Amino acid sequence: MTTSHGLPVVDGRQPGGSLGDVQRFLHILWSPGDVRELRIPRHNRYGHTASGYFDSPDELAAAAAGWDGRANLYVSLNPVSPALLARANSRIAARAEATTADDDVTRRRSLLLDIDPVRPSGISSTDSELEAAHVVLDSVTAFLSDEGWPDPMTALSGNGYYAIYAINLPNDQASLELAKRVLSGLAARFDTDRVHVDTAVANAARLVGLIGTLKVKGDSTPDRPHRRSRLESVPEALIPVSGELLAALASTVPKDSIRQHSAGAKSEGSPVRLAALLQQHGIEYREQAPDANGFTWYHVRQCPFHADGRQFECGVGQKLPDGPFAGKCFHPEGDRMGWQEWKTALGIDGNRLGESSLLSSNGASSQRERAFPRTDAGNGELFAQCHGDHVRYDHRRKRWLIWSGHWWRPDADEEVRRLAKGTARERYSSAADLFEDLDERKRESTFAIGSENRQRLDAMLAQAQAEAPISDAGDNWDADRWLLGVANGVVDLRTCEPRDGLREDRITLHSDVPLDPEARCPRWERFLEEVFGEDRELIGFIARAVGYSLTGDVSEQCLFMCHGSGANGKSVFLTTLRAMAGGYAYNSPFSTFELADRSSIPNDLAALVGRRLVTASETNEAVRLNEARLKALTGGDPVTARFLHGEFFTFQPVCKLWLAVNHRPRVGDDSYGFWRRVRLIPFTRRFTDNADHHLAEALRTELPGILNWAVRGSLTWQEEGLEPPKAVQSATESYRVESDPLAEFIEERCAVGSCFVASGGQLYEAYRQWASEQGMRDREVLSTVAFGRRMSERFEKRHTKAGKSYHGVGLLSDRSA
Structure with a gap:
């Protein structure tokens, strides 16, 4: 995979586009016989929309070049009916009478994940907002990769990020519902108060920003500049996501919880998800799948109402994606603590962030409460505090392990380096909170920026390998002989009952196949x-x-x-x-x-x-x-x-x-x-x-x-x-x-019958000669004792003054003589 990271700014200015940038994107998207619409909405003061239909990616790219920078350009994500060429054949009509409708799409071949920062409409993103969107992009694509999805094409859209997955579905109502549920499932899991996964892009005729062109929303200002969209990563081949994988993700979303986003769905007033509140308060929890009432429950490590030592039994819940909160104590005593009691115990004031009394397992809240030494060792300690609950280093195999929800997976794509980079940035962003003295704050910020250098990142990770709880001797991984990791959890083979995986299961191996008790073969x-x-x-x-x-x-x-x-x-x-x-x-x-x-x-x-x-x-x-x-x-x-x-x-x-x-x-x-x-x-x-x-x-x-x-x-x-x-x-x-080592010897060199007798010495000498002729190695040749024992199992052995003899067997050489 070829990748390019960071904001597209060179020497403080936006690089110019090229016909090649656009062509590359279109050729990736295009298949032989495709027809697509190029649309340019509201390109003049009268609000007119320009549009044209093209059966050649190169011709579309050439036509787009004249409009680049004057307005925002979009292309249809999926191929459309060739009959639409008659509207504007390989040209752009400045005032389109009609544009592509969902019924005009011939087949769904792409699924768009549009990840945008929350901001007022009609303006560009800040660098900080764009960085937050990139974090969500990495999280979403990593999650889908763990679920078995093939790699997508990713791109900077200008003000957010795209992840475009190949699919191969008919354009029908079932596919529309499937796409909606997939997007809603991802939004429910990854939306934050700063970044949303757009769930309104499931329709077949969806447009996607033409990669390689300039996005011109509002005025270009120093903190909200116009940016040129560009490809971030392209796999060697865009492999379609199977229907089974799409359905598996969609099945996690109740049908009645699909969000219908409107234009204002991403406003600052969007409700905060309970999971986000818990995370921002540093409260460790384990998520339970939605119950019969549609509530997703988050079991906290320690119940605030009981001190019996039981962990992850009680907690709070929400009817996703933006339903009411609830609280429940699951102890046998049956105490019924509702949301009002729970929010007080957790230090949450309504939907606003507060200071929590329940910290994560390592005792750290979401904000660092102390400064770490400005050394590689200090960075290693900070890394362990930030990521100690989901990262381990196996010293025996010299490998990093990442917690993926049900099992620990080996880090195959250097995720720990991305985490290390995020740790350095956490150090930078916390400087203002930790230091009132401006000089100290500056020294902390300077050190944090330097910590993103390759050598410093390497040193941070080297130091973190020795920090608890990350450091692991490598013993007892996958030690429970009855637990089987599968794609959707863990199975106890003594009962064949599936459940969620636990960190303490110490499972690193798993099957990529989900357990479905109803599946047949x-x-x-x-x-x-x-x-x-x-x-x-x-x-x-x-x-x-x-x-x-x-x-x-x-x-x-x-x-x-x-x-x-x-x-x-x-x-x-x-x-x-x-x-x-x-x-x-x-x-x-x-x-x-x-x-x-x-x-x-x-x-x-x-x-x-x-x-x-x-x-x-x-x-x-x-x-x-x-x-x-x-x-x-x-x-x-x-x-x-x-x-x-x-x-x-x-x-x-x-x-x-x-x-x-x-x-x-x-x-x-x-x-x-x-x-x-x-x-x-x-x-x-x-x-x-x-x-x-x-x-x-x-x-x-x-x-x-x-x-x-x-x-x-x-x-x-x-x-x-x-x-x-x-x-x-x-x-x-x-x-x-x-396989008896004597069987072939007896068959080739011996005669068997009640009338035959042979001495043990003669038989063994004949056997050794035969073994030499067979090319047998010394260690393959039977010793005298082993030879005698095995011959005794076949033939009657007698002891005479002349020595041992075997009755019922003779040498063929003696018989011929």
């Missing part, structure tokens, strides 16, 4: 029937095995080996399981489980920390398994490993191994301790002539249903266990017998 179930020949006993075992694999429990001490020649469904099966399990799954190189001549640095083992479903595939013949490693990984014993360039550490494996093989690997360990762990699952069908080439795509659409199937399988496993069915028992026993 008919194509997946049919796929299992096709692969396993409608063997209901085997299919039931598969469901229990997959459900067991979702947990961190390793009590079954087994591994699953999927065996069969190509084109039999193994790859599709395991690929689908990995997609369903998300971060809990890991596709390991098969070399992790092979016996190698030389031991390597166990980086591959370190990658298994916390993973629950580990797959590996092997197509080559003559691969030898590392039985000792497999027993260690499935036995529940601690394993020592290290990350690349890291220190050695010990961890408890929780992985369930799913190995896919075309040829059964060689096994040198014939002990019960190894073979009791193996569950060989036969894939006997072949799909060559009748392969479903759209199967993988079809199964991906059923992932919520497949997750639901696996969660039910976990419950069934807990109730019934994991006794293998006949098909698995038979295949595993056949594998064990054929």
Whole structure:
């Protein structure tokens, strides 16, 4: 992604536009065959609107160039009917008789998020207002990214910010309602008293400011200048947001709570949201989804009316987006404290901000109450105070973790640097409140500005790594074996009940699939029937095995080996399981489980920390398994490993191994301790002539249903266990017998029958010669004791004066002689 940040001012002046700036934006928006309207409202003193229709982005850009700077230019967000070209074909009519209506749009291909600072109408934004809008833009796009939305195109609109997401929806009433609910959901979550997410831009014929042109609202003044709009970030490809993701976000908004914004909806008199009041008072809370009455409840850390130590049980609520406030004590005593009692206890006077008596968990209010040293260490302390509730540094893995609402996610896009920059700006903005002395205030401000330098930001973060509660040794992440992080929360696999994630769950892994108890997966179930020949006993075992694999429990001490020649469904099966399990799954190189001549640095083992479903595939013949490693990984014993360039550490494996093989690997360990762990699952069908080439795509659409199937399988496993069915028992026993290291030797060099007798020494010498011819390594060759023990299991052993002899077996060389 290419990005450009900051206000578009160069050497104190606005840079001029170019035809290329406009063309780039239009080419991103345009698809072959599109027609769009260019509209210029109220471009003269008579209030006339100019308009034209274009089927070429380049021609539209050229036509717009002559109007740039004279008026505000807009383009239709979605393509319109080509018939409208007849109104003004590739030209601008200075006085339009008609403009685009919603019914003229052919299809919805873009969703506009218009994030504007609150200000009087008809004027430009100040730099401070624009910066506040950028903070909301970052918050909204980060939230949607965590929800699985692809990256949008973002732009400075001139006085606010756009985030334009690709969609692909019909232009109908259902799509309109969906867009309204999505915008209302985002507004309910992210609106502040300074910035609003515009919910009035859901209509199909919505116009968007033509990026690259000058926005000319009111007069250009030093504090409210005219600014040229420009692109901020453009992904490599604008991938449409799926209907499922749109519906998931829309489902969080009650239908009767969709706001109908008017032109004055963003006025200074807009009601303050309760969540914003709590945040501005530094009150820590946990949000509960709307109840049956439409109230969203905010449970505070400590009830002000009871001192029993219970946390996050009582709180206040609001009927969003701008309904009345309420308060309720949820203690068993049943005290009914209403809003009047709660606002007094919280220090809130009506809808105005006040001094709260309930502070956040680290004891800091929304305003800094003390000055920090003007050093890197002081900046680190300030960072910890500002962000200690939602940031951790894992020293073992040397990674930052960010709280995302249900689980801790690794910081993949340097969000901590943005937080550090915000911390420096918090220091700057607080200088006036902390220091009455003007010289001290100036020194604080100067230091704060310098803290935004790259070296100072690096130093701030380095110091913050050692500050509580950010500093974390890296132990016990994802340690609760029964909790499963999913896209919409956390599931307790003992009950299969979903709930909101908690910071203290210490979950860093999660599935990107939401849990929907009503979701079904008919194509997946049919796929299992096709692969396993409608063997209901085997299919039931598969469901229990997959459900067991979702947990961190390793009590079954087994591994699953999927065996069969190509084109039999193994790859599709395991690929689908990995997609369903998300971060809990890991596709390991098969070399992790092979016996190698030389031991390597166990980086591959370190990658298994916390993973629950580990797959590996092997197509080559003559691969030898590392039985000792497999027993260690499935036995529940601690394993020592290290990350690349890291220190050695010990961890408890929780992985369930799913190995896919075309040829059964060689096994040198014939002990019960190894073979009791193996569950060989036969894939006997072949799909060559009748392969479903759209199967993988079809199964991906059923992932919520497949997750639901696996969660039910976990419950069934807990109730019934994991006794293998006949098909698995038979295949595993056949594998064990054929893996006997003596079987091939006896078949090639021995004769079997009651009339044969051979001495132990002769047999062992013949065995060693055979092993050498096979190219077996010394450690693969059985010792004299091991050879004798295994021969005794097959043939009668007798002791004579001449030594040991085995009856029922002889050497072929003796027979031919």
